[in-house]
Amino acid sequence: MKAYLFTYSNLCPPLQAxxxxxxxxxxxxxxxxxPNAAVVVSSLSARDLAAVLRGxxxxxxxxxxxxxxxxxxxYLPGNLWQFINSAQIPWQPQISGxxxxxx
Numbered sequence: 001m002k003a004y005l006f007t008y009s010n011l012c013p014p015l016q017a018x019x020x021x022x023x024x025x026x027x028x029x030x031x032x033x034x035p036n037a038a039v040v041v042s043s044l045s046a047r048d049l050a051a052v053l054r055g056x057x058x059x060x061x062x063x064x065x066x067x068x069x070x071x072x073x074x075y076l077p078g079n080l081w082q083f084i085n086s087a088q089i090p091w092q093p094q095i096s097g098x099x100x101x102x103x
Contacts, residue, residue, distance in 0.1 A: 001041050003041050012057055021040065026044050027049075
């Protein structure tokens with residue numbers, strides 16, 4: 001499994017993007033920490049996942065990029081970093097706590 005950052009243009013309403021991610025067998029799980037962007041877990045390559053999403057998104061611009069621990073950084077909650085870095089730990093929303101830098 002790999003974690004990807006999936007970003008998409010405003011041509012696709014957020015609820016439509018969420019429905020697509022929920023109803024696509026190529027997507028194992030996902031979480032949407034930002035508007036118009038989600039962290040998506042899939043067993044497919046970026047190219048193959050993009051091909052699946054392209055068929056569902058029509059003319060909407062989007063980008064899929066792999067998130068691997070050695071080349072990604074930012075400011076997110078620790079449990080989201082675990083989700084990104086393992087790509088196998090189920091997403092567990094964090095009720096309270098502080099954001100952590102990549103680690």
